[in-house]
Amino acid sequence: MKIYVPLDSAAVALGADDVAAAITAQGANVTLIRNGSRGMVWLEPLVEVEIDGIRHGFGPMETGDVAGLFGDLAAHPKALGPVDELPWMKGQTRLTFARVGVIDPLSINDYRAHGGLTGLQRALTLSKPEIVQETTDSGLRGRGGAGFPTGIKWKTVSEAEADQKYIVCNADEGDSATFADRMLMEGDPFTLIEGMVIAGLATGATKGYVYLRSEYPIAIRVMNDAVKIARAEGLLGASVLGSEHAFDMEIRVGAGAYVCGEETSLLNSLEGKRGVVRAKPPLPALEGFMGKPTVVNNVISLATIPVIFEKGAAYYRDFGLGRSRGTIPLQIAGNVKYGGLYEIAFGLSLGQIVDEIAGGTATGRPVKAVQVGGPLGAYFPRALFDTPFGYEEFAGKEGLIGHAGLTIFDDRQDMLKMARFAMEFCAIESCGKCTPCRIGAVRGVETVDRIAAGDPDAIPLLTDLCDTMKAGSLCALGGFTPYPVMSALTHFPDDFATAKEAAE
Amino acid sequence: MTATPAFGDTEASTLSQILDAHRTFEGALLPILHAVQEAFGFVPQDALPIIAKHQNISRAEAHGVMTFYHDFRQNPAGRTVLKICRAEACQAMGADALADHARAALGVDWHETTPDGAITLEPVFCLGLCACGPAAMVDGKLVGRADVAKLDAIIAGAKA
Numbered sequence: 100m101k102i103y104v105p106l107d108s109a110a111v112a113l114g115a116d117d118v119a120a121a122i123t124a125q126g127a128n129v130t131l132i133r134n135g136s137r138g139m140v141w142l143e144p145l146v147e148v149e150i151d152g153i154r155h156g157f158g159p160m161e162t163g164d165v166a167g168l169f170g171d172l173a174a175h176p177k178a179l180g181p182v183d184e185l186p187w188m189k190g191q192t193r194l195t196f197a198r199v200g201v202i203d204p205l206s207i208n209d210y211r212a213h214g215g216l217t218g219l220q221r222a223l224t225l226s227k228p229e230i231v232q233e234t235t236d237s238g239l240r241g242r243g244g245a246g247f248p249t250g251i252k253w254k255t256v257s258e259a260e261a262d263q264k265y266i267v268c269n270a271d272e273g274d275s276a277t278f279a280d281r282m283l284m285e286g287d288p289f290t291l292i293e294g295m296v297i298a299g300l301a302t303g304a305t306k307g308y309v310y311l312r313s314e315y316p317i318a319i320r321v322m323n324d325a326v327k328i329a330r331a332e333g334l335l336g337a338s339v340l341g342s343e344h345a346f347d348m349e350i351r352v353g354a355g356a357y358v359c360g361e362e363t364s365l366l367n368s369l370e371g372k373r374g375v376v377r378a379k380p381p382l383p384a385l386e387g388f389m390g391k392p393t394v395v396n397n398v399i400s401l402a403t404i405p406v407i408f409e410k411g412a413a414y415y416r417d418f419g420l421g422r423s424r425g426t427i428p429l430q431i432a433g434n435v436k437y438g439g440l441y442e443i444a445f446g447l448s449l450g451q452i453v454d455e456i457a458g459g460t461a462t463g464r465p466v467k468a469v470q471v472g473g474p475l476g477a478y479f480p481r482a483l484f485d486t487p488f489g490y491e492e493f494a495g496k497e498g499l500i501g502h503a504g505l506t507i508f509d510d511r512q513d514m515l516k517m518a519r520f521a522m523e524f525c526a527i528e529s530c531g532k533c534t535p536c537r538i539g540a541v542r543g544v545e546t547v548d549r550i551a552a553g554d555p556d557a558i559p560l561l562t563d564l565c566d567t568m569k570a571g572s573l574c575a576l577g578g579f580t581p582y583p584v585m586s587a588l589t590h591f592p593d594d595f596a597t598a599k600e601a602a603e
Numbered sequence: 604m605t606a607t608p609a610f611g612d613t614e615a616s617t618l619s620q621i622l623d624a625h626r627t628f629e630g631a632l633l634p635i636l637h638a639v640q641e642a643f644g645f646v647p648q649d650a651l652p653i654i655a656k657h658q659n660i661s662r663a664e665a666h667g668v669m670t671f672y673h674d675f676r677q678n679p680a681g682r683t684v685l686k687i688c689r690a691e692a693c694q695a696m697g698a699d700a701l702a703d704h705a706r707a708a709l710g711v712d713w714h715e716t717t718p719d720g721a722i723t724l725e726p727v728f729c730l731g732l733c734a735c736g737p738a739a740m741v742d743g744k745l746v747g748r749a750d751v752a753k754l755d756a757i758i759a760g761a762k763a
Contacts, residue, residue: 112732112747140734143747275690278731313637313674314730316743351630352637354672357728371632371658373671389629431734433695438734461696470691474728504733506692517691524728530671 100129102168103147103154105200107136107285108317109278109439114161115144121165122146135286137200138440139187147182148172156182187437190456192418194410194426195403196279196442199286205324207332210289216334218408222297223342227257230301234404236412238424242279243269243360243397244472244501244575246423246490249404252394255384256302259392264304266295267369267388267395270311270318271353271360274473276432276504280398282440284311284318287402288325289334292348294401296339297408298394299346307348308388309398310365313355322350357528361574362395364530375530376574397502399428420446423489433470433506434460450484453507464509468591470517472501474524475579477586478514497586499579514591519547521583525576536577539568543584550595558595561588607678610649617642618650622657632658632668636675645676681716681723683761686740687749689726692733696748701737702726704751708758722761 104110104119122131137145145158148168155172156179157164167175182188193199202209210216222230235250256264268291272280284291295307311319326348329335337345356374359365363377366388387393403425407415416424423445429452431438436458453459453469460466468478477498479486486496493500508517522543529536543564549557565581572578588595621638625631635654639646646669655665669675687702709717709724716723732738735747741757 108730108745109732109735109747112730112738112745113735143735272731273729275729276692276733277729278733281731314727314740317745351634354633354637354674355727356672368633370630371668373668375671432692433733433736435734474691504692506695506733508695512695517694520691520694528728 101132101149102129103132103134103149105136105144106133106204106317106321107143108281108315109140110136110143110145111317113143113159117162118144118146118160118165121162122168125165125169127169132203134202135199135204136282136440137182137188138196138282139185139437140439141437142179145179145182154182155180156185187439187441187456191442192426192444193442194406194415194418195290195399196283196287196428196440197406198290199282202287204286204288204321205328207289207328207334210287214409215289215405216293216340218405219293219297219334219340221408222300223340223344227301227303230297231257233408233412234301236416237407238412238416238419238422239400239403239407240423240490241397242399242403242427242502244274244499246500249396249400252384252396253298253301255382256304256392256394259385261392263306263389263391264302265388265391265393266298266302266304266307266348266401267366267393268295268307268309268398268401269360269362269365269395270309270315270398271365272315272398272502273312273357273360274475274502274504276470276506277430277473277502278432278504279428279430279440279502281315281318283398283402284315285321288322289329290402290405291322291398292325292329292334294404295348296334296346297404298396298401300339300344302392302394304392304394305345305347307346308369309348309350310353310359310369311350312353319350319352326350356530357524358530358574358576361576364574365395366393373530375532376576378573399502418444420444420487420489420492422491427488427500427503429456429488430502430504431457431507432504434462434509435507436461436463445487445489447488448484449479449486449488450481452488452505453484457505457507460507460509462509464511466507467510467512468508468514468517468587470506470508470583471504472499472582473504474521475499475575475582476501476504477582478517478590479586480590482590497589498582514587514594515547515551518584518587519544519551521580521587522547525580529576533571533573533577535568535571536573536580539564539572539577540580543568543580547584558588607645607647610647614643614647614650615653618653622654632660632665633672636669636672640675644679648677681720683721683742683757684723684725685757685761686725686727686730688728688730688732688736688738690729690733692729693736693738696736698737701749701751701754705754705758708755719762722758
């Protein structure tokens with residue numbers, strides 16, 4: 100009897116380890132596989148039992164439900180039927196996440212059996228410019244949030260002259276509502292490794308680093324194990340899969356600084372310095388880690404490379420909307436009925452995502468706002484729910500898609516409080532290098548407090564301060580904090596007006 | 604506040620082993636600080652000049668790096684470290700009220716340790732458990748859908 104219990108952090112946080120222990124205790128003829136998560140967090144821990152080659156789901160499982168797995172499965176109270184037939188799974192286009200939740204994350208044979216390494220084998224037959232061109236043709240843009248075309252970044256590094264180049268994976272996924280990087284690293288680590296190796300082939304870089312945040316202990320463990328296995332299997336090392344190309348990599352752990360998700364601050368941190376933002380230019384592509392040409396890409400960007408090389412750039416590019424090509428792993432979070440990860444082509448409207456896929460709030464109350472793109476993303480009211488999910492489309496509504504995290508709030512949320520929190524967070528996490536962010540965020544908290552206390556003059560002051568932060572900050576922390584603040588003020592004026600009117 | 608233990612020969616020898624193990628690392632300082640904190644539970648101030656010398660940087664630079672990051676402690680933590688997520692997705696599920704309850708129940712504010720040395724309370728900004736918030740972490744163990752009952756059980760367990 101083959102039983103799958105996720106090792107994913109969300110499943111573990113909801114009791115998966117206890118369920119796994121209870122299954123093992125039942126003993127008899129059980130092959131227990133700790134897989135990644137399928138992304139249906141409301142069903143976690145989601146246990147799967149393979150019956151005649153089909154995986155049947157049971158969830159959310161508690162230890163008390165385990166005994167029933169060894170009786171009449173059809174009568175099990177938590178039975179969900181075949182997992183692949185669940186509407187959440189059927190509605191998706193899983194390219195980057197095709198293997199996550201399906202395979203044993205640390206079995207390279209399982210990885211190969213599900214298409215793994217096919218992309219790398221193809222890349223090994225191509226020249227550097229051909230690999231770069233294929234990446235450019237796929238239309239892939241940086242999934243970390245900035246949306247910069249991946250192929251163009253690679254081209255710059257590829258054409259730079261240097262004795263050493265680096266591939267740095269940004270796995271400092273600090274934005275609230277985002278967990279795609281974590282799920283990918285926990286559920287299919289070899290995909291990220293394969294993507295980094297291909298990036299190395301494209302640019303001539305022979306050394307890679309994954310800068311992984313310390314808040315993700317399970318991802319750190321899985322990635323470290325996967326790197327060891329990849330070395331033993333010849334995927335990493337002096338001769339990648341027997342070729343003349345060398346590539347090796349290490350996992351480095353962050354230390355709790357949000358700003359290190361910004362690429363130049365990440366590079367400083369990786370070099371053993373304070374995670375202070377660097378002014379650009381020079382671009383990291385020319386002077387990055389240790390002053391050498393460096394590709395800095397997000398986990399999802401790199402983990403999408405293998406499928407692009409497996410299926411071809413045109414296959415990937417044909418999904419999507421406008422200049423947002425391919426698929427995007429939506430991470431639906433907060434006060435949500437069906438929360439989790441949903442990979443789909445760009446182009447769904449925000450309303451479809453929130454009302455149809457996510458099913459509204461967990462509390463059953465009306466949705467008041469959705470923050471899209473993490474702590475630096477704008478709050479969207481229902482009036483903007485027709486906005487299609489794409490980089491330019493969200494930018495056109497004074498927002499951003501960022502790393503594609505969505506936090507849903509119900510009608511009890513006080514948006515003035517959220518605006519204050521955005522400023523407070525910026526003040527706590529500012530690296531301190533530029534004044535608009537370091538000082539502006541502190542003044543921002545004070546100004547929101549003045550509004551809350553009923554001072555109507557503080558509203559134009561806050562708007563002015565946000566303009567300064569937006570235009571004058573060195574990086575996205577200070578530069579984008581105005582998005583949540585101004586969107587809260589613009590779209591939810593009642594939450595700012597009550598205090599003002601009370602004072603008048 | 605828990606007393607800071609002395610930095611004697613045993614500690615110096617442990618530190619020297621850590622430094623040796625990181626000799627070939629590019630950008631070794633963060634891995635070293637993590638290893639030091641893993642070994643001692645905090646980063647002893649006496650270790651900083653030794654680390655600085657090894658890395659060929661000034662003591663001020665080493666101090667500057669250590670204090671930049673939220674993870675590194677200058678003093679030992681309580682026997683249990685309770686981290687509660689304060690980020691937006693958890694707030695949408697009532698993390699603020701949960702945090703208020705924790706602070707009241709423990710009688711400490713963020714970054715403080717209970718007088719009996721049992722629990723240190725820390726804020727954390729995102730554990731990646733945003734679809735099952737509020738989230739918490741107890742000595743590295745993840746807790747999803749945290750509520751007052753779960754929190755009280757954690758506190759009672761740590762105090763026992």
